[in-house]
Amino acid sequence: MSCRGATTSPDQNSGDNTPNDEPCATCGHNCPSVEIEINNTSTTDDDLVVVKCERPTRRSRVQCRIKSTSAGSNHTIVLTNPDGRLRFAGAADTTRILTVPDDGNWVAFEISGETGSAAMNDAVIEAHCLAADGPVVGSKTVTVVHFDQPKMDIASPGNYVVGTEVRSGTAVTTLSVASGRAVTYEMSARIRPSGVDCSAPQISDLRVGLLQNLMSTTRTKGWDSPTVTWNSGVPAGTTANIPSRIVSTLSVSTQINDSETNASPVYDRPGIASMLDPNSLRKPIGCTGGGTATTFDTPSRSATTNFVLDVTSGAGAVLGRANYTLSLITMNDSFISWSVIFNTTTNDVCTLRERPWSLNVSTAATGTQRATVGAATAPATTAVTTAPFINDAARDPANTTTTGNGSITVTK
Structure with missing residues (x-):
């Protein structure tokens, strides 16, 4: 490597051409x-x-x-x-x-x-x-x-209806989707630039899938119209005060990952016991086998047809039992869904498109009740990708309150 910009001049003693002072940092360096x-x-x-x-x-x-x-x-x-x-x-x-x-x-x-x-x-x-x-x-x-051409499509084909069934000998009323699918999802993205070798180790484990968070939920069950069965020996004319209505409310206002241990952080993935859709993870378009990932969601709520409460005296003695009849189930849920690039080895996700959707359904409503879907946008919300999950929150007693509303006097 010669010195850039070096010049030579005659040596007055010998007549040889030799470099002048080195004009750059690399001169003299091999x-x-x-x-x-x-x-x-x-x-x-x-x-x-x-x-x-x-x-x-x-x-x-x-x-x-x-x-x-x-x-x-x-x-x-x-x-x-x-x-x-x-x-x-x-x-x-x-x-x-x-x-x-x-x-x-x-x-x-x-x-x-x-x-x-x-x-x-x-x-x-x-x-x-x-x-x-x-x-x-x-x-x-x-x-x-x-990745370009990211897609996060959500359809809401399912109409919510009221149903009844018997579970373990107990009558249960349900608020659920007649078709079994409240919302259906389609996610895809194209790998770029053209010509990428999708079998390379940096690419081979990448899949397009769904990540979903619950943003908030309030779900209620209400029982009213109580009838009292008095214990034997309770004198005629005995009175007691009981709630006119029983209300149970599940309320969660914390953003939570809608997943489970075997699928996390994504919503659904093939090969797990509770898999929803075998196409829930797909290679990007442009890779062999690439295409559109699909899955679905079916939020529902059920309640026992009857709620039984002890009737007590002012001194706390049990006088009988009040039987309340279910009158209302509601679901008010808010979700955000993302199409993501998911690494099946490292579990890393990168959000590509974001779309909100919600439920506001009730057993008291008439007409068609479907999920409401918002517009897809570039990701603006940071997704929660770790536990706890929605089912953890739903099962946590701290998130459910059961109260008696109003008061009526009953007489034997």
Whole structure:
């Protein structure tokens, strides 16, 4: 490597041409040639890195390495990325300074994707001698994989109706969907740029799926019109005060992941016992086997047809039993659903599109009762991806209150 900008002049004593003072930092330094490998392999089909995730904020990092291929002393190498598509780890790491030995041993570094590639191999890593503006002694091209045409479709085909059934000998009233599906989901995204090898290890475990959070719920059950069965021996004319109505309310106002242990963090995944849809995770469009992921949801509520309460005297003696008849079931739920890129090995998710939907249904309502679906937008809400889950909250006694409303006097 010659010195850039060096000039020569005659030596007055010998007549030989010799360099003047070195005009740049690299003069007198034996700059090496270097070799760079992406994903620590010599193959090129895995020279890929997935673009950063905006929500939640996350960077997929790929391990790389560099080594000297020519003799010399240990030397400082500065890695740069002129096109700005890459980072050398975190968001601020636009360069990386490494000491590369002359013995041919590899030196590790890592990259992450900042902006998606418009074409294969359009992100370039340059290795400079000594400084970021020093001579380029090696380079390597990389592709920053990203996803476009994200879809988060929700349909609401199911009409809520009132039904009755017997469970373990007890009459139960249900508020549920006649078709079995309150909402159906379709999620997809296309991998870019064209030509990405989907069998590469950075890509092979990526799937499009659904992530869903409950934002809030208030579900009530109400029983009224009590009739009293008095205990034997209670004198005629005995009176007692009882509630005119019993109300049980499940209320959750905390954002909660709508998943379960075997599926988390996504809503549904094939191969688990409670799987809803075998197509709930699909490879991105553009990969072999890629397509649209599908699944569905069926929120429902049930209550015993009767609620029994002890009738007591002012002194606390049990005088009989009051039997209340179910009069109302309501469901007021709010959800947000996201189409996501999901890594089935690391369990990392990246949200692509966001869509809210809600239920406001009641056994007292007439006419058609369906879920209401909002517009799909770019992700604006950070999803909860960990436990506890909705069923945990529903089973937590702290989230349910049962109270007697009003007061009536009953007489034997």
